[in-house]
Amino acid sequence: MxxxxxxxxxxxxxxxxxxxxxxxxxxxxxxxxxxxxxxxxxxxxxxxxxxxxxxxxxxxxxxxxxxxxxxxxxxxxxxxxxxxxxxxxxxxxxxxxxxxxxxxxxxxxxxxxxxxxPAGLSLCEAATLGAAGYTAALALHWMELCGLSPEQGEVAVTGATGGVASIAIDILNHCGYQAVAITGKHAAHDYLKKLGAARVIAVPDLEPSGPLASGQWAGAIDSVGGAVLVWLLRTTKPEGIITAFGNAGGAHLDTSVFPFILRGVKLLGINAGGPMALRREIWNKLATVYRPNHxxxxxxxxxxxxxxxxxxxxxxxxxxxxxxxxxxx
CATH class of the missing domain: 3.90.180.10 (Medium-chain alcohol dehydrogenases, catalytic domain)
Structure with a gap:
């Protein structure tokens, strides 16, 4: 060569x-x-x-x-x-x-x-997962460590057609969660339902009408940031858990402390890195209990x-x- x-x-x-x-x-x-x-x-x-x-x-x-x-x-x-x-x-x-x-x-x-x-994954499957799949699995891993479980309610996934979000929906469905895919792409509804989304909804009106709104989500996986993340904070149930790792919708976060101090909402930052011991744990989950079906x-x-x-x-x-x-x- x-x-x-x-x-x-x-x-x-x-x-x-x-x-x-x-x-x-x-x-x-x-x-x-x-x-x-x-x-x-x-x-x-x-x-x-x-x-x-x-x-x-x-x-x-x-x-x-x-x-x-x-x-x-x-x-x-x-x-x-x-x-x-x-x-x-x-x-x-x-x-x-x-x-x-x-x-x-x-x-x-x-x-x-x-x-x-990891045993059970092909090289093509590992690349399909890649940094995106690791990020999605790491998000759910930390959410579950903070107490999230399927019986608590729906989990919102924003930017739903992206690589991380698509894999997140697939993993959530595999693990028994009701994933709600949030997307502005109407043509992608069939794709998202095939991955296991329980519901597919359009991006909502993001104009705030107050620091809190009706609680809808037990958890959320957000790849957008900006106004979408602010909306998730306002609409997550008491003791709900949000993971955030993207800024396609903006890097600025204009919110209040009320979701945190009145509802106990947890906001977890996800960085697709970490020590090798954590990487091994997450990749082993991707090959077994978190393995996507689609x-x-x-x-x-x-x-x-x-x-x-x-x-x-x-x-x-x-x-x-x-x-x-x-x-x-």
């Missing part, structure tokens, strides 16, 4: 905007690391779409191969616990941001970042060559579920 294909984000010159191209690279052009992985599949996340199109100030320095998650096989590693051919998953740790990421046929990373593929419906398999078009569609809010690159295509 002399060269391989990679999707790399570059700045042509000083003061010019970033752009992205398929490049043919050598291994020694990758970021340093003690472990070389032959990438089989890699997810395409909203963060990747921003980076690929020079938006959001995602990438710290250029050039950079995008892709914040990947699955593949070990080629070589300084860590004796990682054997040649072992199937593995990697996400986070600056992958695709400050370290070359998964949108390439090979990746070189630190062995400390590498998670053995990954085939959530996943659209694409080629590396089609990535530029797909990232633009994601930024235009024209994508649904998870796009996963098959490096063999």
């Amino acid at each position: 002399t060269t391989f294909s990679a999707f790399r984000v570059e700045i042509p010159g000083a003061g010019e905007p970033a752009n992205s191209h398929i490049r043919h690279l050598h291994i020694d052009q990758l970021s340093p690391g003690d472990t070389l992985i032959k990438v089989a599949f890699a997810g395409v996340n909203y963060k990747d779409a921003l980076a690929a199109n020079g938006q959001g100030k995602i990438i710290r320095d250029y050039p950079r191969i995008s892709g914040i998650d990947l699955s593949g096989h070990i080629v070589s590693s300084a860590n004796r616990q990682l054997k040649e051919g072992d199937p593995v998953v990697v996400h986070g740790f600056g992958l695709g941001v400050e370290h070359d990421g998964g949108h390439a046929q090979y990746a070189r990373v630190s062995s400390d970042w590498v998670l053995p593929l 990954l085939d419906d959530i996943c659209q398999v694409i080629s590396l060559d089609s990535l530029p078009q797909v990232t633009k569609q994601m930024l235009e809010r024209k994508s649904t579920g998870r796009n996963v690159i098959d490096m063999a295509l």
Whole structure:
């Protein structure tokens, strides 16, 4: 193997905007690391779409191969616990941001970042889950640690057609919860019902009429932020639990303390990272008790060559579920 294909984000010159191209690279052009992985599949996340199109100030320095998650096989590693051919998953740790990421046929990373593929998951399933599935599972994990259970009532899921939210609906249904999908995409109602949404509703009127409104939700998984998160805080039942991890609807939160001090609502921030022990626990749940039932419906398999078009569609809010690159295509 002399060269391989990679999707790399570059700045042509000083003061010019970033752009992205398929490049043919050598291994020694990758970021340093003690472990070389032959990438089989890699997810395409909203963060990747921003980076690929020079938006959001995602990438710290250029050039950079995008892709914040990947699955593949070990080629070589300084860590004796990682054997040649072992199937593995990697996400986070600056992958695709400050370290070359998964949108390439090979990746070189630190062995400390590498998670053995849990039994029961294929490499394609692991990439379909990726950082998105980990985030969805981590959200439910913390909600249940705070006392959430299916008999307490409906759980709202905002930005419902996105990758994290789609997987969250699937997991909630698998675990016996009544998930209410909230979306502005009327054409996606059948898709969301197929994933297991008990109800699908439109994005409500977000103009506040007071610090509190009628309590509807035992819990909520929010990928939007902004006014949508404010509305969730106002409409969650006493002792309800909200997890938040997105800002597509805005980074500002204009709310009051009343949901917290009058209803005891819990607002949990979810960062798709954490120590390796927690990652192993969550990935083992994804392979067993949290395993989604509809990954085939959530996943659209694409080629590396089609990535530029797909990232633009994601930024235009024209994508649904998870796009996963098959490096063999």
